[in-house]
Amino acid sequence: MSRVITIYDIAKAVGASPATVSKALNGRRDVSDAMRDKIIKKAAEMGYRPNVNARGLKMKKSWLVGIVYGSDMHDTLEHPLFLPIMDAFKRQMEMHGYELLFLSQSSKFIGDSLFSHAFSRQVEGLLLINVSPETANLFKHSATHIPMVSCDGIISSMTSVLTDNESAGIEAVDYLYKMGHRSIGHIAGPVGMIATAGEERKRGFKLGLERCGLVYDESQVVTAKGWTFKAGRDAFMQLLNQNPHMTAVFCAADFYLMGVLDVCKERNLTIPQDMSVIGFDDLQWTAYMNPGFTTFRQDKEMLGKLSADRLVENINGEHREEIIRIPATLVIRDSVTHIV
Amino acid sequence: MSRVITIYDIAKAVGASPATVSKALNGRRDVSDAMRDKIIKKAAEMGYRPNVNARGLKMKKSWLVGIVYGSDMHDTLEHPLFLPIMDAFKRQMEMHGYELLFLSQSSKFIGDSLFSHAFSRQVEGLLLINVSPETANLFKHSATHIPMVSCDGIISSMTSVLTDNESAGIEAVDYLYKMGHRSIGHIAGPVGMIATAGEERKRGFKLGLERCGLVYDESQVVTAKGWTFKAGRDAFMQLLNQNPHMTAVFCAADFYLMGVLDVCKERNLTIPQDMSVIGFDDLQWTAYMNPGFTTFRQDKEMLGKLSADRLVENINGEHREEIIRIPATLVIRDSVTHIV
């Protein structure tokens, strides 16, 4: 940090006092127009940059929020939702005048230590993206209260913004039903993990069946043992064995698609002729597979934006604990066939 | 920002002066052990958090660096390298005592305005991840000089940290050669884009051929018109037409794999029996395809870590402009066959 221009320098240059410069730069009305113009011009000329920290020190307002992401699983770092959500969040926070401090939960910084950092930097709020339940707990039990919003995961006692998984589940079944399918299976996401997405999608699946007047049987759902290819593969295998006549499967995650594909190849089942499939997340490659996969797209833009709006509301004192749901959209490609 | 504990509060509580408290808390030696213990204990008890900004104001050291990411293409937000690199960078910066401010280059904040932000926050350095050439230019021409490191892209006049693409290209050919292939094609990445990865990999391809004693012919390389599936598909089609006897293809990006797959299916070519293929990036799904794809893995951890180390060096005044290369590793799976 080399020699930097301060309001004192400007004051000296235009022959005014620092106070006046401050006022002019902040658009106060009690400065003559002539003086204001002169100051603003000079400031630009000298390349003045306000020292946000000094200002914050005085005003007790940092205009900084922290963002905490990631579970302990390293994989999530490659989760395609994170960056888009963060980016949308950032853009919206910028609209509100805030900037972002990056606070991932690396092992050493879990819990209180993470809070220390946040506090020491005077952050005014925290966005939690997909944090692990343990961390969430630490946060809730922390003595200090700081406005927080959880995105892509429900954390009780704070506003949570996430995809309407249940409705998506219903829509999946509905779509499959309309396409003529009557024997539908579901590979559910694991429970007890980050977020409750797995359970919610499964609930939607059941509700969808009900609405279409189909009877639900335990055998139609197999819960995968993780959000991975392998887990999907195993689950699908079991599902097929339990439902030899199944014509369609709704996967709670695109990751499972690969497993389904694998098993289908093994058993000589063609997609979509012999097996229709719907995924979840619209991962990049799903569009390029052959056939292209029909899958749900989460509205990452909205997820980030609304998280930002809620967080600002919280910061401004309007604390309300609620769960906000963003609809997912079904992206129809070629992995579901119409049967008669 | 509610009522917050300061060193004055602690001073009062233990009956010492703020200066002593400051010294004790900062591990200075000129405080009696008894007093130090008392202060530290009290501080913890009262939940004291140092105000980093106040300290920075005094010390002229913010312990903050900014991170600028993303090209103008929205897609990059889903680029699987970003988050891992950022995360590795963050962890390493943390080791050095720094925290991260998030400065994506949303359209409105390009160029000087981005600098204003960075400056106003007193950031001591900037990490540029894969920024667009235009932005890079704005940075270079900016009047203000602030230590910068470019990751995953070469920007002249600053230290750049990136994968050793050329060597990877050589290795690809070498491996293919050892597996018995003699007619090898290459789908090159587009030129003039972010980074020079495309050109570098192509250069490696040619060098590899040379080393293996194979003659290179123009027809063996087709440059894709982007980093997309579609571009890869078109390129491969052309490549096949130009080289009917080709038995292997080295793709500059995993994205191209899908296109290759597509064309192979069309032409009834089985991978790897009829066509061996190598990709680049080790995207998650490449492992789960059937067959699993052989591809290069970039060392995101190292990319982030070294970027951090170099940036800190720069901040500490050791300015050197260099290009640091990190080797990629060939992840061998089943998309290359041994021919006789």
Next chain:
DNA sequence: CTGTTAGCGCTTTCAC
């Protein structure tokens, strides 16, 4: 060892 003082850059009364 400990405390007093001054000042980092900024904003904000409150006189003038």
Next chain:
DNA sequence: GTGAAAGCGCTAACAG
């Protein structure tokens, strides 16, 4: 309209 003065929380001389 303008400026002098005080203070945000912290640290660095420098006395004592």
